Amino acid sequence: MNAYVMLGVFQTSQKLRTSLRLLSRAGLPPVDLQVQLLLRGRSPLSATFSRKLHLGPDGPASSPAAAPRRLPFSRVTVEDLTFFRKTLPGRAITDPDLVQSSNEDWLKSVRGSSEVLLRPQTTQEVSQILSYCHSRNLAVNPQGGNTGLVGGSVPVYDEIILSTSLMNSILSFDKISGILTCQAGCVLENLSLYLEERDYIMPLDLGAKGSCQIGGNVATNAGGLRLLRYGSLHGTVLGLEVVLADGQVLDCLSTLRKDNTGYDLKQLFIGSEGTLGVITAVSILCPRKPKSVNVVFLGCETFDQLLKTFQLCKGMLGEILSAFEFLDSECMRLLNTHLKLANPISDCPFYIVIETSGSDSDHDSQKLHNFLEEAMTSLLVTDGTVATEESKIKTLWSMRERVTEALTHDGFTYKYDISLPVERIYQLVTDMREHLGKRARSVVGYGHVGDGNLHLNVTSPAKDPALLASIEPFIYEWTAKFQGSISAEHGLGLKKRNYIYYSKSRPAVAVMGKMKTLLDPKGILNPYKTLPDDLK
Amino acid sequence: MNAYVMLGVFQTSQKLRTSLRLLSRAGLPPVDLQVQLLLRGRSPLSATFSRKLHLGPDGPASSPAAAPRRLPFSRVTVEDLTFFRKTLPGRAITDPDLVQSSNEDWLKSVRGSSEVLLRPQTTQEVSQILSYCHSRNLAVNPQGGNTGLVGGSVPVYDEIILSTSLMNSILSFDKISGILTCQAGCVLENLSLYLEERDYIMPLDLGAKGSCQIGGNVATNAGGLRLLRYGSLHGTVLGLEVVLADGQVLDCLSTLRKDNTGYDLKQLFIGSEGTLGVITAVSILCPRKPKSVNVVFLGCETFDQLLKTFQLCKGMLGEILSAFEFLDSECMRLLNTHLKLANPISDCPFYIVIETSGSDSDHDSQKLHNFLEEAMTSLLVTDGTVATEESKIKTLWSMRERVTEALTHDGFTYKYDISLPVERIYQLVTDMREHLGKRARSVVGYGHVGDGNLHLNVTSPAKDPALLASIEPFIYEWTAKFQGSISAEHGLGLKKRNYIYYSKSRPAVAVMGKMKTLLDPKGILNPYKTLPDDLK
Numbered sequence A, B: 001m002n003a004y005v006m007l008g009v010f011q012t013s014q015k016l017r018t019s020l021r022l023l024s025r026a027g028l029p030p031v032d033l034q035v036q037l038l039l040r041g042r043s044p045l046s047a048t049f050s051r052k053l054h055l056g057p058d059g060p061a062s063s064p065a066a067a068p069r070r071l072p073f074s075r076v077t078v079e080d081l082t083f084f085r086k087t088l089p090g091r092a093i094t095d096p097d098l099v100q101s102s103n104e105d106w107l108k109s110v111r112g113s114s115e116v117l118l119r120p121q122t123t124q125e126v127s128q129i130l131s132y133c134h135s136r137n138l139a140v141n142p143q144g145g146n147t148g149l150v151g152g153s154v155p156v157y158d159e160i161i162l163s164t165s166l167m168n169s170i171l172s173f174d175k176i177s178g179i180l181t182c183q184a185g186c187v188l189e190n191l192s193l194y195l196e197e198r199d200y201i202m203p204l205d206l207g208a209k210g211s212c213q214i215g216g217n218v219a220t221n222a223g224g225l226r227l228l229r230y231g232s233l234h235g236t237v238l239g240l241e242v243v244l245a246d247g248q249v250l251d252c253l254s255t256l257r258k259d260n261t262g263y264d265l266k267q268l269f270i271g272s273e274g275t276l277g278v279i280t281a282v283s284i285l286c287p288r289k290p291k292s293v294n295v296v297f298l299g300c301e302t303f304d305q306l307l308k309t310f311q312l313c314k315g316m317l318g319e320i321l322s323a324f325e326f327l328d329s330e331c332m333r334l335l336n337t338h339l340k341l342a343n344p345i346s347d348c349p350f351y352i353v354i355e356t357s358g359s360d361s362d363h364d365s366q367k368l369h370n371f372l373e374e375a376m377t378s379l380l381v382t383d384g385t386v387a388t389e390e391s392k393i394k395t396l397w398s399m400r401e402r403v404t405e406a407l408t409h410d411g412f413t414y415k416y417d418i419s420l421p422v423e424r425i426y427q428l429v430t431d432m433r434e435h436l437g438k439r440a441r442s443v444v445g446y447g448h449v450g451d452g453n454l455h456l457n458v459t460s461p462a463k464d465p466a467l468l469a470s471i472e473p474f475i476y477e478w479t480a481k482f483q484g485s486i487s488a489e490h491g492l493g494l495k496k497r498n499y500i501y502y503s504k505s506r507p508a509v510a511v512m513g514k515m516k517t518l519l520d521p522k523g524i525l526n527p528y529k530t531l532p533d534d535l536k
């Protein structure tokens, strides 16, 4: 079969990315992960807090995900509040209703009991707050858009919430180099809009863009949709300004592409999840806005063919390839069953979503045509379609983006975000399916093939501790056996901190502990997060 | 004037990159920087070393570049040698003739007096050596290809030289993901050849590729010719194995694109110049080999037009732009005068070399044509040419690559490798020219516009301390005023360590010092390098 025959039904569109954004926001699943048991309770200022106020995502305190005991930090006093109110007039919030939403994470899976929410506007204010908290031994929880998925963004007990939401100024943008410098609290989507008017884009993009902040993105080393093309934040972030635990301002806010004068300290804060310092400003290298964007939806018979298609794609689409995502037929079944989404092509065991972004739409379409012809004639893909109108584009991207939502309708969902050598990705799904047998309702796999990032999900009619015991530590051991990562992009936060040894060696974790002690000797910054309990 | 008229004389070629490589190797300047006063002297094992054996690049001990006093490390004893010989049979070298070349840097500007050269083959051996040296308080100088330009790769006194040259095995290459894992001593060019056979390339490329090693590249965070396109090593290096000062092996050799489990420790070693640990293995993400490469040589009337051309180029060549380099008319004069190289286009104040790399030669040529038409009609560039045969290509690239060589014929050369916001780059050259007036013979500017990296060179008939005093600290102060970096890609090593404060804040340097103490408490790894003397 000639690809051009197939291409007869294909259509192209340049508005794809816009609609993708709309789509992914519309598709935000409200109860996405296991909704956890929350013990509610509120105590007055300076009173005793219940040690069991906050449970980790797996309920019982014996679980590695459960919160450890409260550490002996000071409790906020009336004098402390006086200081905060003087330092941040009108921006030291104690009204329980206002503090409430900052205590609970996006998934509504964990909840702290902080009674103080501080909203500084300047680096100087952050420095004053931390200097004070350090001297008073008060614990602090840095918070951005509170969209984190591992329980890292909210307090575990009564940590003071330091929100960067009011630190939302763009400081500079250099149109020649594409270097943007801004405060940490700028919302990702606002930065994107600002840049698009100037013919640039942010080098990262996430479903949470409407709420997440650039500081939070850097603190979690967020991956997202554009990583395949523009690489990780370790490469695109050029500078950071960070306030250390003792209030000292560390100015590494370089706006240069090259600077080899001493150690690159800023790197340490990228992905440190608020445990080493509060990021107050970011400078980042932004790519030019692509003039042309295309999306294709393809079907493959085997995962091996899918990988070969990825190979071919890298070779033939080369510099214009911007996304290579996949889902399996189990995902398609759930989309059909629960969301009534029709398969846009014929039934296949595997489906691929490919996106291209380039500077010349004719060239891009032609490259896509050549690639598709080759993929069809070499029998790598069996069917496919390209969208043009916004509605069709939405429908196509839904097949990838709404899998999470479909899963929530299938029952209680156990979710994993695993990184593996790309050729192993699907083997984990097959092995898990075999391992669990009839105990699971569905075992599905989808994710960012291009980045070696698998989303493995297991559903059951209801919460099922026996099933969980079959999944874990099996999945972590399997991942470790193939040198994978148990957290590809979401970080460790509270929920996964004790699983770190599946992906990092003991000496490495010990060095991390020393770094923490070096930069935050009293451990006041985001305690109970990222590092395992046995280090403390 | 229509660009297509101009394009009549343009020719394209796909062999360009090959010839560029040949060219840049042929053009290696043998005496490139200020050749420094070397005091020769050799003492027998365990005897007293002269404190003044080694002088920094500026001679007098009062210069910030001069070597500090020898620190109280132990001296190598006969027992030590017995241990080394047992651990590394036949690979613990003490023959002065063999150790000699490892004592002297590539520029022949600094020279140490080590009497022991160790050549381990395995990580285990490196670990045994460091563990031993640590317990004995023996200083160690990690060495790769010894092509570093800041005096960091050779001992200052009698530090033991630990060479990675025999650690040259490729450990794995994943054809699907393009992830290469290899020992640190692999020579960059060998890796490139290995990959090119597999349709991939290394994400970095330097003039020194025939000698420099991937471990040395990572240790210096080398930039080079492909940075504009593939980004820095902080983004492309996925994993490192490092042996710490006490012999402990830190395994961060991830081969994953995404891994957010804890702090990204490997980042700290990228650009640490051998002062925090010995890199023993590297995993790195490699791009596909481009199928089509083109080069253009253009002329501009003003630097402002050159910057506008860069802007246009980024927009119209987009994803295929792989190099944007420049030189000024003073460079051209030196090329004409000293190397008899003829200007391939008409005389202009500024010249640009643009390289494109893409997956479709027709598309690439067409994009180039469109860009050139636009650049010509909007009067940004006044003349230009594209090469096709290898000889013409060589000639074109010579205009950029052989400037360094031409400079050595112009007199004694003061060389600077500065990073600046791209719009400031040339202002420094103009200001310097005005500032020095007739005291300098030539003041020339060239470099990687695309990366904001300027090579500023000043020549005089002979070494001239008064001239030097006019250049420094003027140049460093100027650079600091515009938040530039005094070392864009070469690092600080011995020569520039004390200038760090021009580019980094005191608190940042203090944190660097603490990191050093944390990872190398006895300071045995590459002492006297990278960090300023006042920290020790």
Ligand SMILES: Cc1cc2nc3c(=O)[nH]c(=O)nc-3n(C[C@H](O)[C@H](O)[C@H](O)COP(=O)(O)OP(=O)(O)OC[C@H]3O[C@@H](n4cnc5c(N)ncnc54)[C@H](O)[C@@H]3O)c2cc1C
Binding pocket: A028, A029, A106, A141, A142, A143, A144, A145, A146, A147, A148, A149, A152, A153, A154, A164, A184, A205, A206, A207, A208, A211, A212, A213, A214, A215, A216, A217, A218, A219, A220, A221, A222, A223, A224, A225, A273, A274, A275, A277, A278, A279, A280, A489, A490, A493, A526, A529
């Ligand atoms: C719908 C949805 C889609 C998502 N998609 C992706 C995705 O594609 N890829 C991906 O990688 N992640 C994704 N995430 C999770 C991702 O981590 C967050 O979206 C985002 O990066 C966090 O930013 P935030 O501002 O919300 O940070 P928060 O959630 O507020 O905080 C996250 C962590 O960073 C710390 N932190 C926040 N701000 C600072 C600061 N200024 N200084 C120091 N520490 C700080 C917090 O203490 C916390 O530990 C998604 C989340 C949602 C809800």
Ligand SMILES: Cc1cc2nc3c(=O)[nH]c(=O)nc-3n(C[C@H](O)[C@H](O)[C@H](O)COP(=O)(O)OP(=O)(O)OC[C@H]3O[C@@H](n4cnc5c(N)ncnc54)[C@H](O)[C@@H]3O)c2cc1C
Binding pocket: B028, B029, B106, B141, B142, B143, B144, B145, B146, B147, B148, B149, B152, B153, B154, B164, B184, B205, B206, B207, B208, B211, B212, B213, B214, B215, B216, B217, B218, B219, B220, B221, B222, B223, B224, B225, B273, B274, B275, B277, B278, B279, B280, B489, B490, B493, B526, B529
């Ligand atoms: C002709 C020429 C062209 C160059 N072009 C460029 C360029 O375009 N861009 C650029 O950035 N640089 C360039 N350089 C300088 C550049 O730093 C080196 O070429 C290269 O990166 C160093 O590698 P090496 O193996 O030679 O390291 P060496 O010179 O041996 O060592 C350099 C530093 O790294 C340390 N080191 C080396 N190996 C290890 C290891 N395994 N573990 C820990 N520390 C180690 C050493 O102690 C030393 O401090 C050039 C140099 C030359 C001579």
